[in-house]
Amino acid sequence: MKKTYILEDLDCAHCAAIIEEKVGKLEGVSQARLTLLTQKLVIEAEEEKISLLTEEIKKIVKKVEPDVEVIEK
Amino acid sequence: MTKKLKRQGKKIIISLFLFLLALFLKGLGEKSYSLFELFAIICFLLSYLIVGTEVIKKAVRTITAGQIFDENFLMVIATLGAFFISEYPEAAAVMLFYQIGEWFQSYAINNSRKSIKEMMDLCPNEARVLRGDREEMADPGEVEPGDTILVKAGERIPLDGIIQKGSCSLDTSALTGESIPKEVKEGEEVCSGCINLNSAVEIKVTKEFTDSTVMKIMELVENASVNKAVSEKFITRFARYYTPIIVILALLLAIIPSIITGTPLVWIYRALSFLVISCPCALVISIPLSFFGGIGGASKRGILIKGSNYLELLASAEAVVMDKTGTLTKGSFQVVDIVSMKPEMDKEQLLAMAAYGEYASNHPIAKALHEAYGKEIQKENLEYAKEIPGYGVEALYQHQKIYVGNEKWMETLGISCQQPETWGSVCHIAREGEKREYLGYIIIADQLKEDARDTIRVLKDMGIKRIVMLTGDGKNAAGQIAKELRIQEYYSELLPYHKVEIMEKILQEVQPGKKVIFVGDGINDAPVLARADIGIAMGGLGADVSIEAADLVIMNDQPSKIITAIRISHKTLFIVKENIVMALGIKMLVLLLAALGIATMWAAVFADVGVAFLAILNAMRAMRIKEYVS
Numbered sequence: 282m283k284k285t286y287i288l289e290d291l292d293c294a295h296c297a298a299i300i301e302e303k304v305g306k307l308e309g310v311s312q313a314r315l316t317l318l319t320q321k322l323v324i325e326a327e328e329e330k331i332s333l334l335t336e337e338i339k340k341i342v343k344k345v346e347p348d349v350e351v352i353e354k
Numbered sequence: 355m356t357k358k359l360k361r362q363g364k365k366i367i368i369s370l371f372l373f374l375l376a377l378f379l380k381g382l383g384e385k386s387y388s389l390f391e392l393f394a395i396i397c398f399l400l401s402y403l404i405v406g407t408e409v410i411k412k413a414v415r416t417i418t419a420g421q422i423f424d425e426n427f428l429m430v431i432a433t434l435g436a437f438f439i440s441e442y443p444e445a446a447a448v449m450l451f452y453q454i455g456e457w458f459q460s461y462a463i464n465n466s467r468k469s470i471k472e473m474m475d476l477c478p479n480e481a482r483v484l485r486g487d488r489e490e491m492a493d494p495g496e497v498e499p500g501d502t503i504l505v506k507a508g509e510r511i512p513l514d515g516i517i518q519k520g521s522c523s524l525d526t527s528a529l530t531g532e533s534i535p536k537e538v539k540e541g542e543e544v545c546s547g548c549i550n551l552n553s554a555v556e557i558k559v560t561k562e563f564t565d566s567t568v569m570k571i572m573e574l575v576e577n578a579s580v581n582k583a584v585s586e587k588f589i590t591r592f593a594r595y596y597t598p599i600i601v602i603l604a605l606l607l608a609i610i611p612s613i614i615t616g617t618p619l620v621w622i623y624r625a626l627s628f629l630v631i632s633c634p635c636a637l638v639i640s641i642p643l644s645f646f647g648g649i650g651g652a653s654k655r656g657i658l659i660k661g662s663n664y665l666e667l668l669a670s671a672e673a674v675v676m677d678k679t680g681t682l683t684k685g686s687f688q689v690v691d692i693v694s695m696k697p698e699m700d701k702e703q704l705l706a707m708a709a710y711g712e713y714a715s716n717h718p719i720a721k722a723l724h725e726a727y728g729k730e731i732q733k734e735n736l737e738y739a740k741e742i743p744g745y746g747v748e749a750l751y752q753h754q755k756i757y758v759g760n761e762k763w764m765e766t767l768g769i770s771c772q773q774p775e776t777w778g779s780v781c782h783i784a785r786e787g788e789k790r791e792y793l794g795y796i797i798i799a800d801q802l803k804e805d806a807r808d809t810i811r812v813l814k815d816m817g818i819k820r821i822v823m824l825t826g827d828g829k830n831a832a833g834q835i836a837k838e839l840r841i842q843e844y845y846s847e848l849l850p851y852h853k854v855e856i857m858e859k860i861l862q863e864v865q866p867g868k869k870v871i872f873v874g875d876g877i878n879d880a881p882v883l884a885r886a887d888i889g890i891a892m893g894g895l896g897a898d899v900s901i902e903a904a905d906l907v908i909m910n911d912q913p914s915k916i917i918t919a920i921r922i923s924h925k926t927l928f929i930v931k932e933n934i935v936m937a938l939g940i941k942m943l944v945l946l947l948a949a950l951g952i953a954t955m956w957a958a959v960f961a962d963v964g965v966a967f968l969a970i971l972n973a974m975r976a977m978r979i980k981e982y983v984s
Contacts, residue, residue, distance in 0.1 A: 290356050290358055292356075292459070292460040292463045292464060293456070293459070293460065294635060294638040294639045295424070295425050295633070295635065295638065298590075298593075298638070299416075299424075316642075317463070317639070317642065318463070318467055318642060318643060318646045319467075320467075344415065344419070345415075345416075348358045
């Protein structure tokens with residue numbers, strides 16, 4: 282299924298690229314796309330893993346850009 | 355401004371102050387007070403640490419995560435290196451200006467994001483729901499289909515629906531780019547996002563908020579950046595190689611000449627300059643931003659583009675294939691000419707005869723006659739009207755037998771009639787007297803849109819080599835319309851699958867790398883829209899089908915928007931190219947000069963931060979585009 286997150290206050294291009302790459306490599310994620318300009322992260326992932334993945338994504342973001350807040354949509 | 359930006363801003367100001375103080379102290383120090391020099395170094399260090407601590411932290415974090423070619427890390431190496439070789443001002447300056455640059459980038463991105471959002475923010479936050487006699491303010495998301503909402507003058511319509519009570523003028527410009535207000539009355543559908551200009555109306559909601567027109571449009575434009583253009587993909591790939599290559603070059607530059615010449619400090623300084631220029635930030639940010647700006651600017655003009663890739667393709671269009679009805683013509687029949695053969699009979703009388711004669715008919719032609727006549731049909735004036743299918747009618751109007759119908763009908767009756775040259779349908783009128791008498795004719799035709807002819811002319815001027823018109827109409831009518839529009843190539847009497855076949859053929863005939871656009875009204879053209887390189891649907895407002903099938907949607911019914919769309923495409927691509935050339939050009943030049951020892955680290959900072967800033971400013975231009983007005 283598709284799941285969208287808003288990464289509030291994300292404003293640096295290379296961080297965005299790193300986050301996109303790392304999220305894409307998470308187990309259970311078949312595709313991850315992050316658009317800097319809309320601050321939207323869209324992932325394609327297995328449904329039962331979503332809540333687990335959300336935690337993982339929050340960890341990744343915290344690590345790369347501590348100021349960015351992950352909001353589930 | 356976000357909290358983060360404010361905080362960073364303060365740090366930068368303090369750091370900048372310390373930096374200037376340090377420069378001053380250093381100046382004093384050179385005039386023999388060596389103690390000042392020590393103070394200067396401390397101030398440089400403080401200035402560095404205030405803005406740099408966060409960068410150092412990030413660098414440590416990424417290096418432990420195994421990423422060597424990270425911008426933060428490279429900046430830290432470059433500045434620490436400068437400290438190491440006692441270039442204190444440079445070390446502090448590189449970090450300071452790097453942070454100033456980052457700050458401006460964030461600021462510019464936030465700003466452009468905000469202005470694009472504002473531009474697309476078509477939806478009010480509240481809906482005024484009528485419950486019994488009370489008005490309640492509610493979130494549009496909570497209003498259900500079937501509820502009634504009140505929209506007062508000056509307010510934006512929050513949800514799609516049908517007018518239940520009242521009438522008003524609507525400003526649809528936010529959706530269509532059309533500046534002329536649209537009049538709507540009871541029973542008519544209205545779209546969310548339009549502004550009520552003059553008087554309050556009650557609207558019965560027909561769709562949930564998530565399915566409403568504004569939400570669909572906003573979603574579409576926001577998601578457009580997911581379909582990436584070739585140049586965007588190129589930059590992403592390029593960025594992956596650029597940084598490692600520059601870093602390796604820097605290493606080589608630090609080691610090899612040092613060994614040969616024996617002056618390592620000189621070469622390390624030059625290599626450090628390389629590291630400062632090692633981020634491809636200017637390109638990574640500005641290119642998607644240009645496309646996003648172009649798409650945002652287009653949506654402001656009533657053109658929805660579903661992805662940067664389509665915006666890019668538009669610029670290489672060689673052929674434009676257009677459906678006739680609904681695209682070039684209005685698709686509604688109207689009386690365009692009335693010609694009377696009898697001096698004693700005026701046009702009004704002739705029209706009355708035709709309208710009475712066709713009284714019972716439901717045919718579009720009959721409707722056009724009634725509409726043009728505009729008066730009530732008085733039944734006492736009409737004794738009978740008999741329809742002969744495929745020919746016309748025979749009627750007794752004001753005690754006089756009249757014949758209304760096509761050429762075949764006149765022929766059958768033995769009346770010779772005029773044959774005007776037109777693409778429309780000709781309705782002949784004759785009456786029974788001592789002798790059957792031909793009275794005249796009325797031409798009913800689908801009308802060309804006001805900007806159709808101009809659109810074709812300008813498209814040709816823009817270098818579109820082939821313009822093709824497709825229609826299901828007869829050859830004669832199609833030929834005349836094509837002549838009127840100055841379209842050389844047209845195909846008539848087509849069924850939907852013929853259109854696909856013709857599209858296939860045209861796709862094969864264009865030069866390699868060139869693209870074919872199809873423009874249609876979207877409803878029965880879905881297969882051709884899909885087959886063309888770029889499918890453009892016209893009149894998307896309210897028609898979900900066409901929004902889904904097409905790559906581009908023109909929200910109103912003006913074909914001239916195609917010109918605006920192509921112009922936006924050219925402008926956006928031009929900006930993208932400008933940015934690539936400018937950013938790479940300056941970087942390469944500074945790299946070369948740095949290697950030769952001509953450019954200092956200061957120049958390197960400009961090549962990194964300054965260029966990124968310029969590229970962003972340039973990218974923002976993509977949002978502003980002049981509209982083509984015929």
